[in-house]
Amino acid sequence: MATLEIKDLHVEVTDEENQTAKEILKGVNLTMKTGEIHAIMGPNGTGKSTLSQTIMGQPSYHVTQGDILLNGESIVDMPVDERARKGLFLGMQYPAEIQGVTNAEFLRAAVNARRAKDDQISVMDFLKMLDKNLAILDMSEAMTERYLNEGFSGGEKKRNEILQLLMIQPSFALLDEIDSGLDIDALKVVSKGVNAMRGDNFGSMIITHYQRLLNYIVPDVVHIMMGGRIVKTGDASLAKRLEKEGYAGLRDDLDIDVALVDEN
Amino acid sequence: MDTMQTQTQAATAVQAAAQQHNEPSWLINKRLAALDQMADLPMPLVQRFNYRDWELMPGNLQWADSKRDLAQVADGPVQIVQVGQTTVRVNLPEKLQEQGVVLTDFFTAVKDYPDLVQEAFMTKAMKSNENRLASYHTAYLNAGVFLYVPNNVVISEPIDIQLIQDNTLDQPLNSHVLVVAGRNTEVSVSQHLTTVGENANLANCLMEVIADENSHVTVATLDELGRKTMAYVERRAYAADNASVNWAVGFMNEGNTIGNFDTELNGVGSRADAKVIAITDHDQRMGVNTKITNRGKHTNGNILQRGVILEDSELVYNGIGDIIHGAAGSEAEQENRLLMMSSNAHGNANPILLIDENDVMAGHAASVGQVDEQQLYYLMSRGIRRETAERLVIRGFLGAVLSAIPAKAVRSQLVDIIERKLENGR
Ligand SMILES: Nc1ncnc2c1ncn2[C@@H]1O[C@H](COP(=O)(O)OP(=O)(O)OP(=O)(O)O)[C@@H](O)[C@H]1O
Ligand SMILES: [Mg+2]
Numbered sequence: 001m002a003t004l005e006i007k008d009l010h011v012e013v014t015d016e017e018n019q020t021a022k023e024i025l026k027g028v029n030l031t032m033k034t035g036e037i038h039a040i041m042g043p044n045g046t047g048k049s050t051l052s053q054t055i056m057g058q059p060s061y062h063v064t065q066g067d068i069l070l071n072g073e074s075i076v077d078m079p080v081d082e083r084a085r086k087g088l089f090l091g092m093q094y095p096a097e098i099q100g101v102t103n104a105e106f107l108r109a110a111v112n113a114r115r116a117k118d119d120q121i122s123v124m125d126f127l128k129m130l131d132k133n134l135a136i137l138d139m140s141e142a143m144t145e146r147y148l149n150e151g152f153s154g155g156e157k158k159r160n161e162i163l164q165l166l167m168i169q170p171s172f173a174l175l176d177e178i179d180s181g182l183d184i185d186a187l188k189v190v191s192k193g194v195n196a197m198r199g200d201n202f203g204s205m206i207i208t209h210y211q212r213l214l215n216y217i218v219p220d221v222v223h224i225m226m227g228g229r230i231v232k233t234g235d236a237s238l239a240k241r242l243e244k245e246g247y248a249g250l251r252d253d254l255d256i257d258v259a260l261v262d263e264n
Numbered sequence: 265m266d267t268m269q270t271q272t273q274a275a276t277a278v279q280a281a282a283q284q285h286n287e288p289s290w291l292i293n294k295r296l297a298a299l300d301q302m303a304d305l306p307m308p309l310v311q312r313f314n315y316r317d318w319e320l321m322p323g324n325l326q327w328a329d330s331k332r333d334l335a336q337v338a339d340g341p342v343q344i345v346q347v348g349q350t351t352v353r354v355n356l357p358e359k360l361q362e363q364g365v366v367l368t369d370f371f372t373a374v375k376d377y378p379d380l381v382q383e384a385f386m387t388k389a390m391k392s393n394e395n396r397l398a399s400y401h402t403a404y405l406n407a408g409v410f411l412y413v414p415n416n417v418v419i420s421e422p423i424d425i426q427l428i429q430d431n432t433l434d435q436p437l438n439s440h441v442l443v444v445a446g447r448n449t450e451v452s453v454s455q456h457l458t459t460v461g462e463n464a465n466l467a468n469c470l471m472e473v474i475a476d477e478n479s480h481v482t483v484a485t486l487d488e489l490g491r492k493t494m495a496y497v498e499r500r501a502y503a504a505d506n507a508s509v510n511w512a513v514g515f516m517n518e519g520n521t522i523g524n525f526d527t528e529l530n531g532v533g534s535r536a537d538a539k540v541i542a543i544t545d546h547d548q549r550m551g552v553n554t555k556i557t558n559r560g561k562h563t564n565g566n567i568l569q570r571g572v573i574l575e576d577s578e579l580v581y582n583g584i585g586d587i588i589h590g591a592a593g594s595e596a597e598q599e600n601r602l603l604m605m606s607s608n609a610h611g612n613a614n615p616i617l618l619i620d621e622n623d624v625m626a627g628h629a630a631s632v633g634q635v636d637e638q639q640l641y642y643l644m645s646r647g648i649r650r651e652t653a654e655r656l657v658i659r660g661f662l663g664a665v666l667s668a669i670p671a672k673a674v675r676s677q678l679v680d681i682i683e684r685k686l687e688n689g690r
Contacts, residue, residue, distance in 0.1 A: 056645055059637075079650075081653075084645055084646055084647035085647040089645075090645050092642070096639045096642035100667075101656045101657070101659065101663070105656070106643070106646075110648055113652070147663075164646060
């Protein structure tokens with residue numbers, strides 16, 4: 001069993017325009033174990049992507065206080081690639097496009113990055129694994145010969161993030177709005193991909209705005225984030241309640257003092 | 265010594281060497297005329313690249329045999345291999361010989377096919393009096409290859425020209441590859457330039473391609489001259505009506521280098537495609553002109569250059585599209601992109617469009633940049649190490665040109681060279 005602990009995490013970004021630091025996460029606490037699916041919901045601009053990017057190690061986000069522990073070991077000083085090899089995966093809200101590098105070539109490099117130099121995956125085994133996962137996600141083989149994310153539709157990019165998840169088999173997947181821009185069928189397919197990973201050796205933090213995704217990937221725990229903190233934690237029913245009441249209702253219920261983007 | 269006197273001495277020396285070599289008088293006269301006008305001609309213009317202090321014209325014409333075992337080249341079905349001035353082998357299948365195809369050492373061709381050579385050598389695709397290095401080349405020519413494809417002959421097998429500069433000796437390589445493709449022909453040529461030996465020498469390597477009506481010529485090159493070689497590489501083509509010339513140049517020389525790649529689209533409906541990949545490293549300096557001139561109506565020129573600049577090196581890409589008045593209905597496109605891998609790298613991607621005709625389509629794109637950090641982050645977030653991620657991004661950057669190289673063998677060799685350079689250059 002693996003664990004991921006976020007302890008009193010404070011994170012700043014530097015504003016490019018006026019070079020001032022801005023605090024985005026203001027003390028996040030959260031503990032996950034493999035075998036669990038956690039959902040994180042929260043209004044726009046509240047710091048959900050910041051949390052996932054900080055866990056992964058995006059260099060623009062500076063941890064000013066607190067810690068992130070993977071299996072008890074602090075990872076805040078590790079570069080992103082090392083964190084990935086230790087078992088973290090981030091399905092990104094906006095995946096990068098890379099011209100001239102085929103999806104297959106990239107996937108193979110990613111799979112091999114986690115294996116020893118003298119134990120690189122054989123072409124046969126790689127293709128077998130690839131075919132199996134393409135089938136789960138209802139993706140054509142042609143997608144793997146295209147350049148990485150280049151010219152992919154929004155939905156294709158999301159599907160491709162999940163394909164990477166299935167190929168890499170991390171212990172923890174942080175999935176940032178993996179459902180945005182997906183049609184109903186694609187939503188089912190993507191959920192099927194994540195559910196295929198479910199088990200004792202896999203945990204996931206699913207960031208979403210929509211309860212609908214959680215009908216397909218039923219979470220064990222739901223966290224509500226507002227103003228850079230987790231303000232409420234509950235079970236799957238919390239997401240349903242949120243769907244009914246909205247963030248304003250929930251905030252007033254909980255008597256939390258934060259401003260929401262859509263309020264004037 | 266005054267210059268007149270030096271000039272006369274040089275002429276005497278060239279004449280003596282050429283006569284000793286049993287060259288016909290037309291060639292000797294051509295050498296002497298070139299020598300005579302050398303001083304008055306300008307050096308080739310490479311914009312934004314200063315090479316004023318480069319010693320590009322050592323004045324000695326000597327004949328020397330190279331050791332044949334310096335040529336470690338795998339045997340190919342249609343192939344000529346030269347080390348220095350010495351031709352190590354020529355493989356030309358009987359069937360092609362029967363069709364009248366000629367593949368031979370340049371000076372043998374001068375003897376055996378005087379009319380063909382005299383008609384084409386520095387007359388159509390380029391002339392000796394175009395610039396000082398071209399006239400130097402003619403005057404001091406000491407090696408070369410002649411390829412002749414008679415009308416209506418289609419050669420499916422690529423023709424492999426392997427030229428090995430012999431730097432175990434102390435002399436420049438002034439080599440001329442002359443390709444004459446007759447009407448309705450199809451031929452693809454791959455040229456590999458390499459160096460053996462540790463001496464510092466000049467290489468002045470020219471190639472002329474004369475593509476007659478409706479011929480289709482493809483040239484893929486792997487230029488791998490050594491670190492101690494200062495190189496001037498000029499490749500020129502002349503395209504007649506409906507001819508096409510496709511260049512893919514892997515410019516991987518290790519020493520200071522100037523490249524001048526220039527295609528004249530003279531005939532109606534002729535086309536040219538020029539793709540260039542270069543990687544520079546150490547404190548190497550490289551300046552490249554890639555030019556297509558649209559002279560005939562409805563001609564189409566396309567330039568695509570990509571380069572990677574490592575360490576303290578410098579790489580300048582000039583893309584030149586020259587559309588002459590009267591070339592109505594023509595198109596000229598170009599893209600020049602450079603990737604700088606270190607803060608000491610110098611790069612310049614310079615599109616030059618000279619358009620003297622209204623009825624044309626022309627476009628250009630140019631960029632000089634660094635590896636995109638977002639892309640690196642994305643790759644690294646999958647566990648890929650930084651060096652590998654950088655290599656993937658660079659390979660991807662060069663991929664647009666790489667994937668367009670038709671000769672598979674050349675392409676995979678080029679990929680290997682690129683990998684090796686990236687491995688070392690960090
Ligand atoms: N790299 C950055 N530079 C400057 N500001 C940033 C940066 N990243 C995030 N922010 C700011 O931090 C705040 C939180 O952003 P974040 O993307 O984490 O929100 P989110 O909860 O994921 O929102 P959404 O639901 O819209 O995706 C926003 O105000 C955003 O503008
Ligand atoms: Mg977000």
